[in-house]
Amino acid sequence: MTKFSPGRILTIGTVIICGTIAAVFFISYRQSQRVQNTSEWVNHTQEAIQHIQRLVMNALDNETGARGYVISGKDNFLEPLKRSVIHFDEEIRILDSLMKDNPEQFRSLDSMKNIIGRRIHFSDSMVATRKLEALRASIEMVESGVGKRYTDQIRELGLHMEQVEQALLQQRKSANESTIRELNTLLYTLLTAVLLLSIMMVRRIRRDILQREASERRFGALLQAAPDATIISDEQGKIRMVNHQAERLFGYNQKEMIDQPVEILIPASLHTAHGHHRNGFMKKASVRSMGAGLELFAVKKDGQEFPVEISLSPIRTDEGLMVIASVRDISARKALENTLRRTNAELEAFTYSVSHDLRAPLRGIVGFTAILEEEYGDKLDEEGRRIAGVIKSNTLKMGNLIDDLLAFSRLGRQEINKSQVDCTAMVKEIIAEMSKAHSEIIIHWNMGILPVVEADPTTLRQVWINLISNAIKYSSKSPSPEIEIGAKLDKGEQIFYIKDNGVGFDNKYRDKLFRVFSRLHSEEEFEGTGVGLALVDKIITRHGGRVWAEGKTGEGACFYFTIPEEVDSR
């Protein structure tokens, strides 16, 4: 039942009820016909019985008349005799018509006619004999009992015919009654069915109505509870529902918005374009944000325009396609974005100045110290030459620091352009380059096949360079440096790792590793600026991945990172 809509149930139910009521009408009609039929039969039988009795009475009159005349010889006895003959004819004619459809009664009537004929004939003979003055002979005729026998026969046959007629009536009555009973049962059943069906339908429809009301209330509550201004419009672009947030945002009250075109909320300059977009959306409705990548504007009642973000979702309703538009005022965000843009521009200028202006004096220091060493080296003693060397190395270190810092700050603003990166090829290339640069260190490389990942090639390369050069640096003092690079799948996540057997680190400091300028080794032990791993952390984070490390002092370190698979958030 639940799969039918209330409308469908109503239609089906109505058809069934109408059909049943039609059947009830038909059955009632048939029943009344039957009743009428029965009463006709009753009349018929009563009529027949009445005429049969008259026939019998007539036979008695006939006999009495004849006998009277024989005894008295008076003509006034002949009158009833004559009348009885006429009545015989009348009654026989009536009974003929009443019994022509019943062969048995008809045959009995034939016998009756026969006996009556004889009865009349006998009476007539008695009268004729008496008229011939043969009193004696006529009395003998009476005494012979022949006439009485005829009368008795007529009475008996009449009685028989009466009984047959009664039995017939009884038979018809009971047949009729049982049909009427059956029809009545059917009638009651049908009426009960209609009643039950009606009750079911009413209950079902009532439940649907209640459900619909409840869902409308829920929908209304949802609409009002939505954090964003929400506007529901129909296919023609007329506003059908709004929530309080929309009233507050646009400055109209609900009444002022309902049934108005949505264009009242859109700056006039965008009306034409919006019409086109709306038609397009209606043709191919789907959940999406409006004008992706475009700056959208809305207009308040007082004419003030403001930037918005709108997401659209279509809903199919009984009244056609509707569109739910969630509108968010992004003025504050836009203002923040502008501030951010300005700050970024300032930072860019600062970076530029650091890059250019701060390096120039360093170049001077190193350059002129080098000239001092080259051209005046013979005038300096050993300590003087050592100090010149210290000046140069410190200045160079500051140069490296500036370079690393610039790279680090630039990465925060640089765009990540992802493409397919073959890590195996990339790492092999880096290892080849580094082995050449550090040819004095013999490293045993142990490298597995690395997967292809979706990443920004430039920055991912930087990650590998930093991790591999770290591994080389910190294992360079081991008797036989070994570096293992590989990838493993853990809970559907691709984890890359690079493991060395170098000096390692105390595991309790592992979180400090990735902070800018944070180092676990002194400059004398291993040179470095403390930016490399911070850079790795920043790059991996910007790829949506994680980076971590495990180590033990004197037993090497292992660095892990993940590059999650591209999930299209749009």
Add this chain to the structure above:
Amino acid sequence: MSPLNTVEILLAEDSQHDAELAIRALKKHNMANNLVHVKDGEEALDFIFGRGKYEANKGNLHYPKVILLDIQMPKVNGIEVLQQLKGNPLTHNIPVVILTSSKEHPDVRLCYELGANSYIVKPVNFEGFAEAIRNLGFYWLLLNQPPD
């Protein structure tokens, strides 16, 4: 070989010390014989087109074999100089090597788009700088013969 009075290198560099280092590096490799040092973009253009204090050269112009051009200079910066040189049919064949503090500099790309032939990052490390200058000098002065 070029005649003695032919300028082989025009160095446009506002920093006196950077210029001195560059000249020393070139001298080390005997490439600074016919070098002219100008202090800004305006002077560089004046020299090349025989204007201003170089007006005397006007009838007797010869273009340097290579120009080492700093980007950040007062008055007319390196980019504008590059634009004018590469936009002029008389000078657009002169090789221009950009001198920059950092290869990450956003202007480096712009310079290439404008037709710069090469660039040198001025490293803090003097040896590195000298080496770069030497390589480029060799290439542009000796190996790369400009079309006549």
